[in-house]
Amino acid sequence: MRLKGIKVPHRKHTANSVPQRIPLPKAVTIPMSMHIGKPCKLSVKAGDHVKVGQIIGLPDGFVSSPIHSSVSGTVKKTEIITMTGAARTSAAVIETDGLQELCEDVKPPVVTDFESFIEAVKNSGVVGLGGAGFPTFVKLNIKDLSAVDTVIINAAECEPYITSDTRTMLDKAEYISKGIDLIQKYLGTKRIIIGIENNKKPCIQKMQEIADSKSGVIVKVLPSIYPQGGEKVLVYNTTGRLIPKGGLPLDVGAVVLNCTTLACIAEYIETGMPLTEKCVTVDGSCVKEPKNVIAPIGTPVQNLFDFCGGFKAEPKKVLYGGPMMGIAVPSLDSPVLKMTNAVIAMDEKDARPPKASSCINCGECLNNCPLRLDPRKISKALKLGLDEELKKQNADLCMECGCCAYVCPAKRPIVQNNRLAKARINKYLSQQKASKEGENE
Amino acid sequence: MNKLISSSSPHITSPRTTQKIMRDVLIALLPAGVASVIIFGLRSLLVIGVCVLVCVVSEWAFEKICKKDNTVFDLSAVVTGVLLAYNLPVSIPLWQAAFGSLFAIVVVKQLFGGIGQNFANPAITARIVMLIAFSGTMTSWTFPDGVSSATPLSLMSGGNPEALPSYTDMLFGLHGGCLGETCIIALLAGGIYLIARKVITWHTPVAFIGTVLIMSLIFDKAPLYQLMSGGLVIGAFFMATDYATTPCTKWGKIIFGIGCGLVTVLIRFWGASPEGVSYSILLMNIFTPYISRLTQPKPLAGGDGR
Structure with missing residues (x-):
């Protein structure tokens, strides 16, 4: 048996596009939060000279991962930047010197056990x-x-x-x-x-x-x-x-x-070469020549689009990742991150979320959910603020894959709704836990 | 500075919309409409027109008065109008057709919250109300061109089976009945179209019609006439498959269909009324929440053996 899923358009236009290295950007912006877990601590400051593969962000805490410079050049400044979802994180802005000198630390590790x-x-x-x-x-x-x-x-x-x-x-x-x-x-x-x-x-x-x-x-x-x-x-x-x-x-x-x-x-x-560059698929309805490119981490996504012939229409929404689970970036200056596997630029027509209408109770959301959740019931429970019912409906099981919202004929923002439900249920469960602990004391 | 839109994933949706679904239903209903004009004459067009017009206007007016979003363009009111018209005799006085349409939209649909929220099928409920309120005109069958004729079901229950039309006449709908329910070929074509377009699934119609077939075989009640008479085919494909008022899971649909079939034969074989499709669907509409609860799939949370 297999879990349910849906047919989505493939649009793998770039499957035969051998990745091409884009010209070195003038500057890269490398954020300290490119992973789940605690952001790294910047280990360089403005004016420092850095080389390719040099550590510029040290892991802070157990669930964290070191961040290396993707270019050689000078740290122009360190600043707080706005990432997707309005999250803010510190970042190093490095001006490239065009030499791409390799850091002395880049050598194969000794792995024995x-x-x-x-x-x-x-x-x-x-x-x-x-x-x-x-x-x-x-x-x-x-x-x-x-x-x-x-x-x-x-x-x-x-x-x-x-x-x-x-x-x-x-x-x-x-x-x-x-x-x-x-x-x-x-x-x-x-x-x-x-x-x-x-x-x-x-x-x-x-x-x-x-x-x-x-x-x-x-x-x-x-x-x-x-x-x-x-x-x-x-x-x-x-x-x-x-x-x-x-x-x-x-x-x-x-x-x-x-x-x-x-x-x-x-x-x-x-x-011995750490993760400093990524192969990124550049595509979407606005992109003139969709391609796969290799770009240093920290490159503004604008540079990737420029390399692909620029835009054929004004981009209205740009995504990190694909259209089903991708995240809209705040601006074209947003950098390529470690986990960026695609940047998609959408024109006006594709970018505008469709207008939602009333639920017609067709049940397609339920019938297409891989985990058999019922978004109709979750939505009702959320609207009425019924925490216990949200728990019963397993709202926190949702993986936000988007099958429900994709198939919904009324174009309802189901995933967004489920996210709100998940936030509510998590709060409820932690409150429950806290009050239980209170009783035990 | 170029302003980028920030919205929640997914960033693409399927081309399917409520309006396209309703449009498909209307396309599927078209052959039966054409057949009704051929069989019962141009007046059927007038009845359909009045029902659609009143449904659409009353939906628009109700939403205007209640300051709700206008849903006229989702075409669901048009579908209700057509379905109600198809369930009326061609000779129905137009003011009665208009009353039924108003009742369907305002009382059955909008007062319960509008599209997707009503628990009973608007067209069917309105028809039953009309059957009670206007029992004379609702059961006077004229066919063709002013000649009055009984329906096959009333002939059968009235003990006059010799007067039954031939199988071919039954298939093409050349007999007394509601204006959109008689032409089986046209309705089947529409039903198959709906299944092919994935607007409905096969479960309800097959379970519904299959139950009637099996029961009429068991009780030896002229199975083929049972299948082709009354509102069975239009009911099974077009009314028992309404999203809001029937279960949405595979097994729910099957239970719903079997239930409709059983109630239908119960009324047809032993009830006072010759026809029972409308009552069966309305009754099963009432059971729908329970069937849905019974057949609700369990979320795959794991951990407890599943």
Whole structure:
């Protein structure tokens, strides 16, 4: 059995576009928060000279990941910038000197055992590149390795437009192969599953070749049904195991790694080059020549669009990521982040959210939810402020994949509504917990 | 400075809209409308026109008075008007048709909150109200061109089966009845169109018609006539599939369809009225919340064995 999903347009226009390196930008803005967890502490100040691969942000706390300079040049200033969702974070603005001098620290790490492997993954600065940005070393630093029997490599790439993982599989297959070797060697995982959607034939072939050359590696070709690459969906559809609410793949003996994440780890361990540049798909209804590009982290997205022939219409909305789960950026100066796999520019027609009308009770939202939630009931409970009912409806289970809102004929903002419901239920649950603790004292 | 829109994901939606769904329903109802004009004459067009006009105007006026958003352009009021007209005899006085339309939109639909919120099917409820209020004109069947004729169901229940029309006449709708319900071929074409366009699923019509078929086989009540008579086909495809008033899950639809079928045969075989489709759907509308609760899928929260 598979979890439900929906057919979305593929729009993989750039699947055959071999990534091209864009000209070095005049300056990059590297934020200290490019991962889930505590932002890094800036370790450089205005006037400092930095080189490519030099650490400029030190991890603060356990769930954090070091940040390296993507260019050589001079730190012009450090400032607080506004990110998506009106979040604010400190950032280093570095003026490039055009030399791209490599930092002396960039050298292959010595990896001999599990501990040194985890240390290397940490130093690589790699975070979940599928979009979530969870520090990969934290994910791999598993206390009881015997509890994990499967590593799933997420190569589904189910979002419309995005082809950067496709390019990783085609152009950096050897690093995926080496990454699998590392996983088998240091995590000792018995079974490795490469989960991939059936709309990527050349990638399937490449991955099959890798699987055939090893033991314990299988390629699982999945139908192109969104959200095939959603962690919960992918784990269920490849192993038949359901991650419980609030749980991790680890709870069902699995670890999920995006294919580009894995390739970046392998590349770091071979070359010592930390995560400083990204392959980004540049597409959308405004973009003249959609392409895959390689850009230093911190490059303003404007530069990526310029490289792709500029805009053919005025962009009204620009996204990090695909149109199903992507996040609207506040401005064209927004930098390429570690987990940016695509930037999509939409014209007036695509950008304007459709006008919502009354719910006609067709039940399509319920019938298309991979997790069988009923957005109609969640919405009603939220409107009436019924916390207990929200809890009963499992509103906090929602992964915001957007299937419900996509299929809704009344164009209701269901995901937004579910987010509000989730916030409310989290508040309610923590209050409940606090009052229970109060009683116990 | 270029202002960028910031909105919540998803940033694309399917091309399906409420209006397109209703438009598909109207397209699916078109063949039966054409058939009604051919079978019952131009007056059927007049009845349809009056019903649609009154439905649309009363929806617009109600929303205007109550300062609600205008929903006339979602076409749902047009659908209600057409469906109600299809469930009336061609000879119905126009003021009665207008009254029924007003009742359907204002009392059954808008007073319960408008589209998606009403618990009973507006067209069916209005028809039943008219059946009680205007029992004479609502059951006087003229066919064709002023010649009065009984419906096949009343012939069967009236113990005059010799006068039944042929199967071909039944299929093409050449017999007495409501103006949009008789031409089975046209209704089936519309029903298949709705399924093909994914506006409805097969579950309700198959369960509904299948139950009537099986029951009439068991009780030896001329199965083919049962299927092609009365409002069964129009009811099963167009009224028992209404989103707001019927369950939305696969099993819910099947239970709903079986329930409709059972109530229909109960009334047809042993009730005082020759026809029971309208009552069956209205009754099952009332059961819908319970069926929905019974068939509500459990969220995949995991952890508890599921």
